[in-house]
Amino acid sequence: MQLMREKNKEKIVRSGSYLPTRRSLDSSENNKLLKYLFGSDGKRVLQYQDFIQFLEELHNEILRLEFAHYDCKQLGSIPAQDFGSSIIASASMSYIRRYLTRVDALAEEPMFKNVRISFEDFNQFSKLRKQRKLLALSAYAVNGIHGLSKEDFQWAASKVCQVELSDAAVDVIFFIFDKNGDGKLSLAEFLGVQDLREITGVDPLQTGVMHIFRCMWNCAKENCG
Secondary structure, X not given: OHHHHHHHHHHHHHHOOOOOOOOOOOHHHHHHHHHHHHOOOOOOOOOHHHHHHHHHHHHHHHHHHHHHHHOOXXXXXXXXXXXXXXXXXXXXXXXXXXXXXXXXXXXXXHHHOOOEEEHHHHHHHHHHHHOHXXXXXXXXXXXXXXXXXXXXHHHHHHHHOOOOOOHHHHHHHHHHHOOOOOOOEOHHHHHHHHHHHHOOXXXXXXXXXXXXXXXXHHHHHHHHO
């Protein structure tokens, strides 16, 4: 993780903000990662629990890098518009223009003028995204096929998914995905965007590190399948 932090700091110093890409880590840095996991000779056995812990730490670090991209002034919080941009980052190209219009409108909406989203909210939303199936089931149980109110959404997130979102974060989510302006979340659209990020791997943070793990995973499937 220290390697990623150092690389990110270098980029921030050079440009003021930085969103990691596939080219973020060159071959020498990838070699450092492989040595970290498998030893300098490449023969160390990587235990399952160690690998899972490493992936969790990696996910947290990538999340911090994404947040740092939006928090380029290092204020510890980001504007509502930037939070919205992160939420729709992996939306289908068929709908991205509509979502971008809604996100841009956040900057003009008086109620969001002074709203700032903390890293804790950013992190909690990431956890909710990973619990989206539970959220979908609880939403159906609460209100059938109808949209969710803010109160129902926060209840489902908290009680079912164990995720605590602030009122400000929920307001941003609803502003983007309240399709009809009736105060109800268009759950299908909201979950559809999150599915694209979590399932297909369409993520705004496509780093060299993740490319390595993808190769490792494919290799494991071929050898074990």
